[in-house]
Amino acid sequence: MNPKEYKYTQEHEWICPESGNKGKTGLTDYAQSQLGDIVFLDLPAPGTQVEQFRKIGEVESVKAVSDIFAPVSGKVSEVNQTAIDKPQLVNEDPYGAGWLVRLELSKSSELDALMDSDKYDKFVAELSEEESE
Amino acid sequence: MKLSKKTPLNKLHRDLKARMIDFAGWELPVWFTSILAEHRAVRSGAGMFDVSDMGRVWVSGRKAGSFLDKVLTKPAQQLEVGSAQLCLLCLEDGGILDDLWVYCVGADRYLIVWNAANIEQKLDWLSRWSGSDPDIIIEDTSPDTVMLAVQGPSVCQLKNLKGVSHLPRFGHTQTKIGGLSVFVSRTGYTGEDGFEIISDAANASSLWESFMEQGVQPCGLGARDSLRLEAGMMLCGQDMDTSTNPFEAGVGWLVDLEKGEFIGKSALLEIKRQGIKRKLIGFQMKGREIARSGYKIFKSSQEVGKVTSGGYAPTLGVSIGLGYVPIELATIGTDIEIMIRNKPMAAQVVNKRFYKRGA
Structure with missing residues (x-):
């Protein structure tokens, strides 16, 4: 369910590396299921410089507000306006239509600090176990 | 733990x-x-909720009605069997301990349904005023029962x-x-x-x-x-509590000052005579940010109050909330700001009944 070619953070963001040293980012399926119905996204404007693991925006669900962190450092090259207009896309399709921002990576080696899908699957499975205890 | x-x-x-x-x-x-x-x-x-957290307390005995008249803000003894009313449990100073439903179930037999918060404090409050009178029997049946809405x-x-x-x-x-x-x-x-x-x-x-x-x-x-x-309904412990009085919370209609002596009456008469200085208002955000409980309310760069409840209104598709502001800012149509993560976001005072059935 978590796409194989993506990389993941412990804060439940994903990045899909693209050609030209770019990457699309978003929130994971686990993140959206924990947040519940998402009703508002506060995302950085194109051109904003972001730093790995630093806060770049906020996501509001009916129940709570959460921070969004940058999976890698770089410059915001594009923001998903469709998701801003229709935040439930993050719930419905977190790895597709519900992507958040596209980054121009400044240090592609930072990707190595992220989890691959196998590791992230395990990470989430453990969290879910703790929850059901 | x-x-x-x-x-x-x-x-x-x-x-x-x-x-x-x-x-x-x-x-x-x-x-x-x-x-x-x-x-x-x-x-x-149709939807259903497990509301078993609400307290279910029976009050019975020959003096049950007169006892409830003493502790509640509306007359209980006048209730007919099969009817019910919403009223308040107030402290001596008029602060709101809880809002509750009292059901008249039979002669000298009443059921109270109140909020989950501060159950022990409320039961202590009742037994403090009932003393050890054998004609007032208070029985909390919450642990043995279930309640669905x-x-x-x-x-x-x-x-x-x-x-x-x-x-x-x-x-x-x-x-x-x-x-x-x-x-x-x-x-x-x-x-x-x-x-x-x-x-x-x-x-x-x-x-x-x-x-x-x-x-x-x-x-x-x-x-x-x-x-x-x-629906503009308040949550006790959040939108009103022991530090707020019924008139500023907009629930003066749950207080009958014409009825006989009851706990808090003299304080409430005095509060009413002096007039209120702040009021619980409804507001609507102009943008889509969500105002949450505890956020500060501003007017012209001055902090004027706090949000007590806030959230997204799914039926209306907007962000709404409740909060206290000085009485001069409580007029419908007044522009205010809600401080959301250090940014003042525009909002407007609106009617608290955001949604009305059939409207």
């Missing part, structure tokens, strides 16, 4: 894979499927509730649902038609499942909160 209390439906909620959270010391579902879906089910069809425009078409569809608003009766003995009232906290049902804890699963079989959507605390807020 204090563990959360579990309602008789706890296992069923877990089997349904509900997301559980702690609320006022109770482990309860915050949602089963999605807050928005559950909210819409109640506005358009079944709410929505189509509740009267449910097989389970057809038999009580004759009940007037706030009316109640002892009856049977699917062979199980229940106490049913036509009350609720969602702004829709609906019923609240109390039964022995042993009947909890059978009742819940029979409603599910009839297509009623299980709903959690999330929708419970968004529905009540949208």
